[in-house]
Amino acid sequence: MTYCVGISVRDGLVMIADTRTNAGIDNIATFRKLHVFEEPGERIMAMCTSGNLSVSQAVLNYVQEGMENTETGVVDTLMTMPSMFKAAQLIGRAIRTVYETDGRSLEEHNSRFDVAILFGGQIRGGKMRLFMIYSAGNFIEVTADTPYLQIGEHKYGKPILDRAVNFNTDIPDALKIGLISMDSTMRSNLGVGMPIDIMVAHRDALKADINYRIEPGEPYYHDLRERWSAALRAAHIAIPRPPYATGKNGVLDAG
Amino acid sequence: MTYCVGISVRDGLVMIADTRTNAGIDNIATFRKLHVFEEPGERIMAMCTSGNLSVSQAVLNYVQEGMENTETGVVDTLMTMPSMFKAAQLIGRAIRTVYETDGRSLEEHNSRFDVAILFGGQIRGGKMRLFMIYSAGNFIEVTADTPYLQIGEHKYGKPILDRAVNFNTDIPDALKIGLISMDSTMRSNLGVGMPIDIMVAHRDALKADINYRIEPGEPYYHDLRERWSAALRAAHIAIPRPPYATGKNGVLDAG
Numbered sequence: 001m002t003y004c005v006g007i008s009v010r011d012g013l014v015m016i017a018d019t020r021t022n023a024g025i026d027n028i029a030t031f032r033k034l035h036v037f038e039e040p041g042e043r044i045m046a047m048c049t050s051g052n053l054s055v056s057q058a059v060l061n062y063v064q065e066g067m068e069n070t071e072t073g074v075v076d077t078l079m080t081m082p083s084m085f086k087a088a089q090l091i092g093r094a095i096r097t098v099y100e101t102d103g104r105s106l107e108e109h110n111s112r113f114d115v116a117i118l119f120g121g122q123i124r125g126g127k128m129r130l131f132m133i134y135s136a137g138n139f140i141e142v143t144a145d146t147p148y149l150q151i152g153e154h155k156y157g158k159p160i161l162d163r164a165v166n167f168n169t170d171i172p173d174a175l176k177i178g179l180i181s182m183d184s185t186m187r188s189n190l191g192v193g194m195p196i197d198i199m200v201a202h203r204d205a206l207k208a209d210i211n212y213r214i215e216p217g218e219p220y221y222h223d224l225r226e227r228w229s230a231a232l233r234a235a236h237i238a239i240p241r242p243p244y245a246t247g248k249n250g251v252l253d254a255g
Numbered sequence: 256m257t258y259c260v261g262i263s264v265r266d267g268l269v270m271i272a273d274t275r276t277n278a279g280i281d282n283i284a285t286f287r288k289l290h291v292f293e294e295p296g297e298r299i300m301a302m303c304t305s306g307n308l309s310v311s312q313a314v315l316n317y318v319q320e321g322m323e324n325t326e327t328g329v330v331d332t333l334m335t336m337p338s339m340f341k342a343a344q345l346i347g348r349a350i351r352t353v354y355e356t357d358g359r360s361l362e363e364h365n366s367r368f369d370v371a372i373l374f375g376g377q378i379r380g381g382k383m384r385l386f387m388i389y390s391a392g393n394f395i396e397v398t399a400d401t402p403y404l405q406i407g408e409h410k411y412g413k414p415i416l417d418r419a420v421n422f423n424t425d426i427p428d429a430l431k432i433g434l435i436s437m438d439s440t441m442r443s444n445l446g447v448g449m450p451i452d453i454m455v456a457h458r459d460a461l462k463a464d465i466n467y468r469i470e471p472g473e474p475y476y477h478d479l480r481e482r483w484s485a486a487l488r489a490a491h492i493a494i495p496r497p498p499y500a501t502g503k504n505g506v507l508d509a510g
Contacts, residue, residue, distance in 0.1 A: 162442055187414060188417055212499045220495075231490030236435055238482070240478070241428070244469075
């Protein structure tokens with residue numbers, strides 16, 4: 001499994017990815033799923049990938065090595081795209097190219113062509129944007145109403161995002177809440193695991209303000225996990241006990 | 256969708272079920288999914304059902320109306336079974352009977368034969384038990400190591416259970432945590448909804464101590480939801496902000 005979350009707030013962008021992969025349940029490995037493409041002052045872009053690893057790695061190769069634009073003959077890469085929208089389209093095109101090559105063979109071998117990508121960042125002169133790109137190469141964009149997107153094992157980590165993140169959340173809090181969301185996911189699904197890669201870019205900075213790998217045992221994250229567990233226990237203890245009781249004759253009432 | 260959770264602790268049993276059903280996303284209705292079978296002093300049993308509603312209702316009919324025991328000729332119902340194990344087997348047999356009748360037709364109409372049932376309770380002279388019964392009619396039992404079972408949309412509500420419930424949790428807390436788990440699920444999946452049915456039976460009471468429906472707007476549950484939301488916000492605010500920063504030359508470090 002995989003869990004990645006991207007949070008796009010007023011001040012900028014946070015992207016977080018785990019690194020665990022599994023081919024079946026008995027073949028577990030560590031692969032980077034967060035990839036940062038940066039030319040400081042010009043562009044900062046990051047991709048988080050989930051799904052079939054051979055597909056996502058092939059997509060990554062295409063957008064890095066470049067794909068020839070059939071109209072102009074120019075070789076397009078993520079670093080040459082003039083806008084985030086065009087860059088997302090390039091990733092979509094790479095996904096479709098991999099599907100043309102590998103899609104049928106995968107199906108013949110009972111494997112699914114399955115990939116989902118979070119792609120966020122900013123190119124000079126344009127806005128900061130965050131997209132989710134699907135297996136068909138189509139994509140959606142985050143909005144201020146729901147300022148986050150998730151791929152992979154998204155359910156365990158969604159309640160805290162639903163409750164705590166909005167477009168006005170500041171970046172340190174967005175990162176913290178994203179890390180709590182990752183912790184909830186890792187706690188409930190062993191297929192999602194450390195280390196965790198994080199990327200933070202402030203709006204208009206045009207560089208990665210944080211590009212960091214959290215290793216197992218890292219003191220801050222360890223402390224965050226402990227504090228969150230303790231706070232959850234304290235939170236439910238502070239809620240009064242239910243008043244419900246069954247009244248006489250089986251009639252239901254709330255005491 | 257459906258969400259039901261059963262929690263079996265030292266002092267007794269808590270079972271909670273939502274009531275929302277959907278046939279497609281535009282046909283939403285309310286159906287009871289928690290069914291209590293009680294003969295005070297003799298037996299207390301409760302079933303929570305998920306999956307295809309026609310299947311779970313047919314199963315319910317079979318175990319209430321009775322099924323002839325082919326060996327003895329006696330008509331078995333949930334109320335005549337001598338033990339919880341035998342009662343769980345009867346439910347499994349009812350599921351297999353429905354499968355024989357409806358299974359192929361459902362598949363021919365692109366519908367899945369899909370049912371999962373939580374079944375808990377106690378019969379005089381026996382232990383309190385909690386089972387999860389699958390579409391194949393087979394079942395598992397909760398243990399002290401993991402004192403809860405879930406069916407339906409289980410992921411959103413699992414993190415709080417994983418963190419807060421153990422076999423020594425007392426019944427009011429188990430009920431409260433179960434209600435928080437339900438709230439997290441309803442918050443993230445609109446297919447799970449109010450009202451909520453709850454059943455609580457203390458060990459050896461051989462009756463339902465609580466058998467109650469929580470309606471929308473009910474004061475305690477409304478307060479629980481508000482307090483839990485506020486506590487989650489307070490909990491993440493109390494955690495220190497991440498110290499991560501990208502060092503010079505793109506070298507990664509934790510500040």
